[in-house]
Amino acid sequence: MEKGKLDTSSLIGMGLLGALLFWFMQTPKNEETKKQETTEQVATATTTLNNATQTNDSLNSHLTEKYGVFAYGVAKATDQEVVVKNDVFTIAFDTKGGYIKTLEINDQKRKTKESYELVKLIADNNSALNLTFTTQDNRIIQTKDIPFVPTVTKQGDTQIVSMKMQASETAYLEYRYEIKKDEYMIGFSLQSVGLNQVLNAGTEPKLNWTLKAFSNEKSLSYENRYTEVVYEYENGKDDYLNPGKTASETVKDVTYIAFKQHLFTSILLTDQAFATATVAQENYDEENEEFLKNFTAEIPLAYKGGELNYSMNWYFGPADYNILNKYDKNLDEVLNLGWGIFGWLNKILFIPIFNVLTSILPYGLSIIFLTIVIRLLMSPIQYKSFVSQAKMKVIRPEVMELNEKFKNDPMKKQQETMKLYSKAGVNPMAGCLPMFLQLPVFYALFMFFPAAFDLRQKSFLWADDLSSYDSIIQLPFTIPFYGNHVSLFPILAALATFVYMKMTTGDQTAMQPAQEGMPDMSKIMKIMIYISPVMMLFFFNNYASGLSLYYFVSNVLTIGIMFVIKKYIVTEEKVKAIIEENKTKERPKSKFQQRMEQMMEQAQQQQKNRK
Structure with a gap:
């Protein structure tokens, strides 16, 4: 190589030396950057977890404040409908309140202004079932406001819908519905399990059932003439409220309550007679073309061993003598066939x-x-x-x-x-x-x-x-x-x-x-x-x-x-x-x-x- 000049080999060597020097200078910086990024990710994840925990704690605290011990089940419940269908009707249950949201008769229609539609005895919040009771911490609970956890099972031709308002996995209030294949009669039980340390046995629980009866026939005035409350009491006696009046009555030893329309009826039956029940009906103005009457029933219940346990039935269907009479429960008296010899x-x-x-x-x-x-x-x-x-x-x-x-x-x-x-x-x-x-x-x-x-x-x-x-x-x-x-x-x-x-x-x-x-x-x-x-x-x-x-x-x-x-x-x-x-x-x-x-x-x- 001549003095003052660089040959090709020198240039290659100097290039390799520079690249090597540059690599050594960058490596600490990349590792530091990765370390810093990892630290930031961990910090972010920790913050998110802490925020979620704080949110859950806040939510649980809110549910507990609102629902007491039943916040456990509320946190598990979801807002949904449970639909069950048999040969005679279709039922949609609402998880909020655990009661029926919609019930329509499969083979019966009503005429509307535009066309025909299936007869609906329950729809659009016209009916409600509410159990009011007090807990030992003096909290008043109304089941209509509380989400239930649903379970649907099947035993042969019977579909079973269980609605539970849970205080824990083993402590709950349950509505149990048993729907048979071709029956208008629904088995219904109301029971509490493991709640004797939760329920305040010193206060009286009350079951409230309400129904605004839809008009399903052509003549509203004629249909209203045969729409009334009918009830059985004191070992087989039956009576009714005057269909032409707004009225109420308190009766003893009640075994069934019927909210009867002209050609359809909704009936609550109980195996264990209710000690008392107050039934009422309210007439609507003549201008009302949708509803016939507003029915209500208030039924005080009783605890046994600190728990609730009632075996009942619902009937939703035609006010047909041939159908009602086959149940052998005196339900034919719901129909007004005349008294004495006329009947x-x-x-x-x-x-x-x-x-x-x-x-x-x-x-x-x-x-x-x-x-x-x-x-x-x-x-x-x-x-x-x-x-x-x-x-x-x-x-x-x-x-x-x-x-x-x-x-x-x-x-x-x-x-x-x-x-x-x-x-x-x-x-x-x-x-x-x-x-x-x-x-x-x-x-x-x-x-x-x-x-x-x-x-x-x-x-x-x-x-x-x-x-x-x-x-x-x-x-x-x-x-x-x-x-x-x-x-x-x-x-x-x-x-x-x-x-x-x-x-x-x-x-x-x-x-x-x-x-x-x-x-x-x-x-x-x-x-x-x-x-x-x-x-x-x-x-x-x-x-x-x-x-x-x-x-x-x-x-x-x-x-x-x-x-x-x-x-x-x-x-x-x-x-x-x-x-x-x-x-x-x-x-x-x-x-x-x-x-x-x-x-x-x-x-x-x-x-x-x-x-």
Whole structure:
């Protein structure tokens, strides 16, 4: 290499030396940087963990302050719905409060302004179940505000929904629901486990059940007429709150409480009778088109060994006699089938006959055939009534002669009239008695048709729903006591009633001679011929069309039976022959006739003595 110059080898060597020097200078700096970065990461993670711990401590402290020992379960609970479906209804449970959030009947629909939707007995917070109790630290707990922890299991065809409000894994309050495959009845138990050191046994827990009943039928006013609280108490007695009033009642030894709508019902039953319960219903204003009534039940519960343990049931479903009666829990009394003999006629006669008919015929035809069966069963009574009226009509001229002959001696006139009746074999009461015998049938069927769930949304001819009115014209205004529509079946029933009364009233007034000092019954009866059909027209315009169909067919059949009897069986000539034959016979007097004659003779003698 020449002096003052660098050759290639020198340059390479100097480059390698510089690179090596640079590497040594950078290595401490990178390690220091990595160490610093690692320290910062650890510090950041520690800060995050500390913040999370502080947050959890704060949250737990807040939950504990709000829920006490039940903060344990609240921290585990999540906001969710638990949906369970069987063959008859679909239920959604809300974890907050552990109660039913939505319950809809799978095969029943209600008509809305736009279309049809499934009938919902519970929806949109219209119902609530709340248990209020006090803990030993004097904290008042209301279960409706507390999240429950849900568990869903299955045992065969039974789905079990457990809702637990937990104080720990082994201490909790549980609502347990058992839903069978094809049952409207839900098993329900309310029990506390391991809470005897938590619950304040010195205070009384209270169970509150509320329900705002939805309107599910076409006529709100008609539906409201049959919406009421019904309850069973004191070993099988049953009673109800007047559906027309806002009312409340406190009763003892209650075994079930029913919030009954017209054709659906919600019932709480208990195996262990509640010592007392306060039930109430509130009517809404007529302008309210969504709800029927607001129902409430407040039930004090009792601790056993410091714990709660109640075995109960819920029924949510149709107010159908055939379904309710099969549970053998006296639930058929929830339906208003009439009291005493009227209810028994429905249960042992009309409902079984109607069940047979509807199993083979459409519902409209079943009503017609039921009417035919009833009219045939009642025809002997109707026959006797008509024969009695015909006899009274035949002897009326003789009665008028006696009235004229003894017009100045009322007592003597009465005596001679009674002798004439006895001799002719005529009983003036025989025409009225059959009418009274028909009244139980009339009233029983009047109660049967509004309670017949099977008629719901069943159509016949122009009626689209035999459980409601059959509107053929919608009026642009409302007529007081009539409504804003025109129903055809009530018009037909009123016309048939008019014809029937026209046929019978003439005979009845003919056999009732006017009495001095008494109102003229013939004039009253003639007025009633026109008033009764008009009253029926107004009364039945909003009633079930099935009931109007029954009365229409019943009156038509009655008119036909009377025409046949009058035209071909009991003619005036035959009646006269019977009366003349009776006059030739020596007829023994009944004890009633003997007693009446003695009373008249005594009255006549007293009258003579006074003169």
